[in-house]
Amino acid sequence: MTRHLTHRAGGAVADIAAIEPELIRYVQLCDGPLPQPVAIAETEAVCERLYPGDGDFPLFDFLRAAPRDQTLGIECPSLRRARSGVSAADQAKEAMAKLRRTMAEVN
Secondary structure, three states: OOOOOOOOOOOOHHHHHHOOHHHOOEEEEOEOOOOOOHHHOOOHHHHEOEOOOOOOOOHHHHHHHOOOOOEEEEOOOEHHHHHOOOOHHHHHHHHHHHHHHHHHHHO
16 A cells, blocks of 8 residues: 655644554655745646755654655656756756755754
């Protein structure tokens, strides 16, 4: 069974803590503005996610509640970055740098 916990769908830190750690196999991170602007509500999840730490999601609390030994993934598609000429490789480097900073603050 796959279970997704998302902040915008009402997920909370307590929900993560309530899941048996061995049932969590993967942690996927993204960030975004809170509250979500109406103008981006339909497209943000698909094509304008922010890098970890660039938005308002409580990522530090979520990460502290998640098992420490899980694989982390970053979900940060951005048509805006691509259209401005930022290569996929440069976006990956930026995303990893943001993830490293975020994890340094969590630890």
